[in-house]
Amino acid sequence: MKKLINQTDDILDEMLEGMVAAHPNEIKRLAETNVIVRSNAPIKGKVGLVSGGGSGHEPAHAGYVGHKLLDAAVCGEVFTSPTPDQVYEAIKAVDGGVGVLLIVKNYSGDVMNFDMAADMAKDEGIKVEQVIIRDDVAIANPEDRRGVAGTIFVHKIAGAAAESGKSLKDIAELAQKTADNVFSMGVSLSPSIVPASGKPGFELKEDEMEIGTGIHGEQGIERKTLKPADEIAEELVQNLLKHMDIKNSRIALMINGQGSTPLMELYIMNRKVSELLNEKQAEIKKTFVGEYMTSIEMAGCSVSILKLDDELEYFLH
Amino acid sequence: MKKLINQTDDILDEMLEGMVAAHPNEIKRLAETNVIVRSNAPIKGKVGLVSGGGSGHEPAHAGYVGHKLLDAAVCGEVFTSPTPDQVYEAIKAVDGGVGVLLIVKNYSGDVMNFDMAADMAKDEGIKVEQVIIRDDVAIANPEDRRGVAGTIFVHKIAGAAAESGKSLKDIAELAQKTADNVFSMGVSLSPSIVPASGKPGFELKEDEMEIGTGIHGEQGIERKTLKPADEIAEELVQNLLKHMDIKNSRIALMINGQGSTPLMELYIMNRKVSELLNEKQAEIKKTFVGEYMTSIEMAGCSVSILKLDDELEYFLH
Amino acid sequence: MNLTTETAKQWLLAAGRDMQENKGYLSELDQAIGDGDHGHNMARGFAEVEKKIASKTYDDVGGVVKDASMTIISKVGGAAGPLYGTAFLKASGVWKGKAEVSDEEFAEGLKAAIDGIAQRGKSEQGQKTMLDVWIPVLQEAEKGNIEAEQLAQTAKEAMEKTEGIEAKKGRAAYLGERSIGHLDPGAYSSYLLFEALVEAIEAGGEANG
């Protein structure tokens, strides 16, 4: 394991310090927590948006705290859901009096911890809604699908809607609509290494790739011989289109790097993915190519497609 | 070599296609060249900014083509300077009648090829100025210093100044002032692999790092045992401060990822670097943490410090 | 079985030490079918439990276990945090106000814990989770005349059986059939918990006898 770190136990703390040092005007850290909030939180009369999860997905989620995005991100240890008390502190810190929406990726840990926090906040009279993101089509059963890069579309759309002054109910519905219309799938060329364990999550040979990987260094659903980018693009798109009909639809597209994949390769993937989607007569209104939801230093990418309607397109930025 | 590519010979072409497919409203590719220009180029009455170099440094340079940034980027093969005819096409495409500034990193190849292109353009009556970036203090002789991540500060400052309507002479001077006041140094934990050769530029043991690496997979100036992030930060800062006096000065800071280093690690580096600079009573006005100038999939980072005055601070964004 | 307030405290402290000692192994188990953090999560949480309860005096079993549960909830994180936390919280409700817990009350507490896990985790037996240890242990306890050794033995066998099960809950479920052939990390930490009970009861017996 080769990393630019000090003690593994200090990674989370030092990362958050480094973030706040970089952006002192935009964000602050709640004292004695691993919660990053907007420096002007709470914003009176604005619905607060809270997301979070384990760390190791940077820029997710603390990097999305800001204008037209989140009000707070709760940062767990690397690949470990944060605890309910931390989520609860985040909720309290961003409630501007009109309620808080929790944006939660669908993992047992995240769901349970955010749920307990929501109960604690409701007990204190704070209005709380939750949206659970399940965009990863690599998992067959829709209820079990993981939340992956598609989550960022929810941050963006719900974030812009909240900034525009919409009500908690409206934003929760809009976030749910976004979540219902986004599908993702990933492929990895190399694993990630959780610093505390120091070992890769799985091993791949020089000519192997793992299809359907999540964002926690878990193995994917199938191991295959590494193929050219165009064939990988086809396989991912084919899988995604089993779950959505995009013909004559407007869509937004995200080619997300998993942590150590050069932008060069992501653009090569985008070339083929967008070509395939154009062939299906989809109209790509917006494309995001870069690292939005990573798995530490995993190599590979995920493709996310969001089907747009007027409202989603209006709020997507 | 594990990469999301098709044929190695097609990498540059397909990457550029993928870029244009992602941002069709912002950029276009000049027909039969590897030049990316703003879709509204040339902008009449505005000084055109052209940069470029070998590919493999993404987002540099094509990712900086846009508002308040470059007008064109000339993209060579991976780690290979582009040829004069391509640079010449870029100059012609972005000349809005008031001249063009070339922002060139100090490599024999880049300098010679851009120089030849400048001569060709001048022969056609186009006003051309050049600024050569030499920010890498790993190289002892100032004349030989390589242009690395500090180049991005020049893109930003010259870009904003050009957008504000300044003259070619003024922008060239401002760009030169930026170049004169920015210093960088890098450290690498793993090498990059030029696709055409398929082999890493150097080999490092599991406990080794390379200090003073450039951005082309070249070896650095010294190989050492991997140290904790804080010690590496100290070494880099110490080296940088040999070349600049920042006491009671305003500065801008860039912690640049070399291609496969997680943002998590860059923030951990920023924590210590900014702490050290604060101790020196420098006032950090702006911090950039992320991948700005990469070396394909090299792991590691560089630190760049730009000493600001009113004008530089005003145009930096 | 003689579960006094002091024994309960020793139980949690012994469990904490076992989590610490098996931190690497638990994370390795989790690496194979999950995300590799289970040992670190449990060790981190139980280190805090120790800090919390070691030098505090309690009047009842429920009090110790409640403090442990709150600490676990706020320090473990992941899936295991809310699950173990809820389990202890529910059990502490049953054991509240009792300086000593009878075999029957012990089983009642286990039952409440299991209901808590199942509800919080929307899970049931046979899904390759910690429940696959807790439920057989409860069944053993419900027979009465509890012997800690026997509970630990039951836990061990149940834990070993998780190797053959296909995961239906938690991260391991993503692997589907590929999860077969690996022990469930949460089942293993649960086994460690019941194993620690033996030591605590023995030490308690000696102290009393």
Next chain:
Amino acid sequence: MNLTTETAKQWLLAAGRDMQENKGYLSELDQAIGDGDHGHNMARGFAEVEKKIASKTYDDVGGVVKDASMTIISKVGGAAGPLYGTAFLKASGVWKGKAEVSDEEFAEGLKAAIDGIAQRGKSEQGQKTMLDVWIPVLQEAEKGNIEAEQLAQTAKEAMEKTEGIEAKKGRAAYLGERSIGHLDPGAYSSYLLFEALVEAIEAGGEANG
């Protein structure tokens, strides 16, 4: 030495084939002290030279060499592109209008080429660059009565000597003393160029003789 327009063409074609065959080796040399692309750059450029000149008829040596130079400038890139390109461009100026080039004119052309490289690259002999091959070759040529074999032999020895030199120009200079012990890639490709001359002259001799 009998350098006709046709021989000049054969020279460039043979050089191209040699660059192609040594592509991997040249890039390996560059990998060690540069950025590993020299072979790819030269092979790419000379493949285009072949496309350009192979089926075209020329009246003078200068014409062939000028076409090659323009192609090299626009297809090679890196440092080698402008340097080789400028070298050929300057030589083509001397050889312009000549269907056959005398030994003296050949040396003049080399001299012009070297001045071009030195000016464009701000470099001189002894800096571990292609000049360390070109200059000894020129000195040999200036003796008169040129034999291609002798030029190639001189180029080979000069190329081999670059191993012991510390680089002062180009990427290898970044390595300082660490560049010692490696051949300079540009010196090696220059050696290949002069080696190719032997073949072209021999073939020309046969064709004529």
